[in-house]
Amino acid sequence: MPPATAATATPTLPVPLPVPAAPPRHRELPWEQARTLAQGAPRPSAARTVPLADAVGLTLAEALRTPQPLPAFDTAAMDGYAVAGTGPWRIRGAVRAGTVWEGALGAGECVEISTGAQVPAGTRAVLPVEAALAGADGMVAGPVPPPGRHIRRAGEDAPAGTGLVPAGTRIGPALLGLAASCGHDTLPVRPAPRVRVLVTGDELDHAGPPGPGRVRDALGPALPALVAALGGESRGVRHVRDRPAGSLAAAVHGARDTEVVAVTGSTSAGATDQLRGLLAEAGARMVVDTVACRPGHPMLLAELPSGRWVVGLPGNPYAALVAAHTLLGPLIAGLCGRALDPLPRVPVTGSVRPAPGLTRLVPVTWYGTGVRITAGHGSAFLRGAAAGDALAALPPDWTEGGPAPLLSAG
Numbered sequence: 001m002p003p004a005t006a007a008t009a010t011p012t013l014p015v016p017l018p019v020p021a022a023p024p025r026h027r028e029l030p031w032e033q034a035r036t037l038a039q040g041a042p043r044p045s046a047a048r049t050v051p052l053a054d055a056v057g058l059t060l061a062e063a064l065r066t067p068q069p070l071p072a073f074d075t076a077a078m079d080g081y082a083v084a085g086t087g088p089w090r091i092r093g094a095v096r097a098g099t100v101w102e103g104a105l106g107a108g109e110c111v112e113i114s115t116g117a118q119v120p121a122g123t124r125a126v127l128p129v130e131a132a133l134a135g136a137d138g139m140v141a142g143p144v145p146p147p148g149r150h151i152r153r154a155g156e157d158a159p160a161g162t163g164l165v166p167a168g169t170r171i172g173p174a175l176l177g178l179a180a181s182c183g184h185d186t187l188p189v190r191p192a193p194r195v196r197v198l199v200t201g202d203e204l205d206h207a208g209p210p211g212p213g214r215v216r217d218a219l220g221p222a223l224p225a226l227v228a229a230l231g232g233e234s235r236g237v238r239h240v241r242d243r244p245a246g247s248l249a250a251a252v253h254g255a256r257d258t259e260v261v262a263v264t265g266s267t268s269a270g271a272t273d274q275l276r277g278l279l280a281e282a283g284a285r286m287v288v289d290t291v292a293c294r295p296g297h298p299m300l301l302a303e304l305p306s307g308r309w310v311v312g313l314p315g316n317p318y319a320a321l322v323a324a325h326t327l328l329g330p331l332i333a334g335l336c337g338r339a340l341d342p343l344p345r346v347p348v349t350g351s352v353r354p355a356p357g358l359t360r361l362v363p364v365t366w367y368g369t370g371v372r373i374t375a376g377h378g379s380a381f382l383r384g385a386a387a388g389d390a391l392a393a394l395p396p397d398w399t400e401g402g403p404a405p406l407l408s409a410g
């Protein structure tokens with residue numbers, strides 16, 4: 001009997017391959033709701049106390065208070081003479097910033113005084129040196145200044161005990177200076193959440209011009225900078241291969257020294273897109289699973305049973321940027337105990353393909369008191385975002401010239 005061949009074998013019906021159960025498809029969340037959910041999802045991380053020099057960019061964990069009045073004493077605001085009563089005035093001495101003239105002035109007396117020095121008791125006002133005529137006889141003449149002129153009163157800016165800046169404020173240069181003015185050397189802060197970026201995509205090259213059919217990785221270089229701008233601490237970028245399956249799961253679960261893992265690519269439905277499957281397998285809680293916006297709608301936010309957060313950013317570079325602003329920024333804010341910044345609304349001009357029911361995120365450039373849509377904002381293209389000043393979130397019912405909330409481009 002000849003051996004059976006494919007041609008002569010009894011035909012059999014193809015056995016259907018088991019179809020992996022598709023994770024339940026959630027309704028796309030409105031864009032604003034996705035941001036709010038991402039900010040509200042985590043508990044703020046524990047506060048710690050750090051020296052002022054280490055606090056920039058972190059978030060105040062408690063309101064900043066001043067234990068002493070600001071300024072701490074009645075202070076000369078001009079170089080000149082601290083005068084008492086009406087002139088002419090007899091010069092009794094001099095007081096420089098940082099020193100104290102212990103006496104008290106009587107009517108018709110004055111001391112030479114520097115800007116920033118404590119004004120002596122009895123001072124009526126400071127007569128600026130430009131308005132004063134000092135004679136060789138030790139007397140000063142000049143117009144009689146109104147009481148209090150050129151004196152900063154103790155506590156004029158804030159009395160002792162005043163709450164100056166609320167908890168939840170991101171710490172910038174002015175706040176550091178203010179804290180020092182109050183006499184603080186340290187601040188209670190919530191630390192920046194540590195974010196590991198995992199870039200997926202076997203088609204990606206990571207240096208130089210890409211080879212034939214290859215794509216230069218745009219997100220590895222972009223995301224650490226965006227993480228820092230959003231208030232996170234970048235813990236570096238790892239490139240994860242699509243094959244073998246399981247490598248992404250290992251990288252996600254292996255990011256133990258972080259609070260957040262941001263995965264780029266792998267959010268869609270393709271053969272190599274592993275992210276949703278691995279989250280389902282790990283028993284993750286989906287907080288956001290697709291958003292009613294363009295681009296970036298396959299984005300997601302999930303919490304692993306370990307408490308670590310996973311943000312899924314679509315592979316298309318501009319879509320990833322939009323998704324990072326929509327989910328990663330608010331998540332970082334929530335972990336730091338910061339509220340979402342209220343977004344300014346400004347008129348937007350320019351045209352965009354209609355997308356009924358969806359929020360459109362477009363790069364914009366300031367133009368007078370409004371903004372203009374910047375060219376080059378297909379989901380795969382970064383030209384518009386790179387050249388623009390901000391992103392505008394055009395609401396579903398937006399029409400040309402109408403207002404839209406603005407996000408800083410980061």
Ligand SMILES: Nc1nc2c(c(=O)[nH]1)N[C@H]1C(S)=C(S)[C@@H](COP(=O)(O)OP(=O)(O)OC[C@H]3O[C@@H](n4cnc5c(N)ncnc54)[C@H](O)[C@@H]3O)O[C@H]1N2
Binds near residue numbers: 297
């Ligand atoms: N059948 C479907 N296909 C796609 C859908 C869908 O719903 N059904 N959604 C489309 C949309 S929208 C997007 S966005 C992408 C999202 O895809 P992934 O997140 O799975 O990402 P990839 O497929 O890996 O890549 C998409 C695209 O972006 C390029 N890419 C990826 N990473 C980088 C990088 N680091 N730097 C530069 N470019 C990158 C990649 O080469 C692809 O061209 O899915 C659509 N398809």
Ligand code: MOO
Binds near residue numbers: 319
């Ligand atoms: O939403 Mo995709 O993010 O359009 O390219």
